[in-house]
Amino acid sequence: QVQLVQSxxxxxxxxxxxxxxxxxxxxxxxxxxxxxVRQATGQGLEWMGWMNPNSGNTGYAQKFQGRITIxxxxxxxxxxxxxxSLRSEDTAxxxxxxxxxxxxxxxxxxxxxxxxxxSS
Amino acid sequence: DIQMTQSPSTLSASVGDRVTITCRANQSISxxxxxxxxxxxxxxxxxxxxxxxxxxxxxxxxxxxxxxTEFTLTISSLQPDDFATYCCQxxxxxxxxxxxxxxxxxx
Numbered sequence: 001q002v003q004l005v006q007s008x009x010x011x012x013x014x015x016x017x018x019x020x021x022x023x024x025x026x027x028x029x030x031x032x033x034x035x036x037v038r039q040a041t042g043q044g045l046e047w048m049g050w051m052n053p054n055s056g057n058t059g060y061a062q063k064f065q066g067r068i069t070i071x072x073x074x075x076x077x078x079x080x081x082x083x084x085s086l087r088s089e090d091t092a093x094x095x096x097x098x099x100x101x102x103x104x105x106x107x108x109x110x111x112x113x114x115x116x117x118x119s120s
Numbered sequence: 121d122i123q124m125t126q127s128p129s130t131l132s133a134s135v136g137d138r139v140t141i142t143c144r145a146n147q148s149i150s151x152x153x154x155x156x157x158x159x160x161x162x163x164x165x166x167x168x169x170x171x172x173x174x175x176x177x178x179x180x181x182x183x184x185x186x187x188x189t190e191f192t193l194t195i196s197s198l199q200p201d202d203f204a205t206y207c208c209q210x211x212x213x214x215x216x217x218x219x220x221x222x223x224x225x226x227x
Contacts, residue, residue: 035216045156045164045207047216061215062121095163100175106154106211108175110163 022096
């Protein structure tokens with residue numbers, strides 16, 4: 001079955017960077033885009049960006065341009081999301097997610113979430 | 121960016137009630153709309169996509185309708201497991217955007 005397993009919680013200081021991993025199993029990793037979505041406590045979901053694991057092509061929300069980098073290691077079926085210049089407003093749960101199927105479908109498979117806390 | 125607006129923000133209902141949640145886009149998204157259910161501490165769970173297609177394994181009491189800019193999620197008979205937060209998402213164009221969520225509470 002499709003599974004996305006994320007790395008554990010992180011505590012970072014303002015100005016630092018964080019790198020969250022998302023290991024996929026149960027399907028061909030290079031066949032489906034990986035998206036990253038975050039959610040601050042008590043707030044709604046916020047889409048951050050996507051990556052095609054086959055080509056490495058990426059797309060980012062304007063809000064995060066210049067601070068976010070999504071990469072992958074196809075040998076271990078893992079995607080990464082790195083966010084730099086962290087501020088307190090970046091404290092949130094970060095999710096990786098995959099479309100239900102190729103093209104024309106939304107996010108049907110989600111990781112368990114990674115809590116990133118930014119605090120001095 | 122496409123803005124998604126849900127109403128109401130909170131809804132109080134009883135088991136067995138029919139519940140309707142509305143989601144509006146500030147420009148046409150055709151039928152590229154999804155509905156998710158989320159419970160505290162858990163990742164969102166996809167209920168409906170392409171405005172009205174029920175995701176595999178989702179109970180038939182959930183249904184979706186609409187196209188263009190106005191969409192609805194209906195729960196025909198609310199069950200105890202349905203008390204949760206529901207949000208819509210447009211995937212017509214990047215950046216994908218979500219509604220702010222509707223919390224369905226026990227009356």
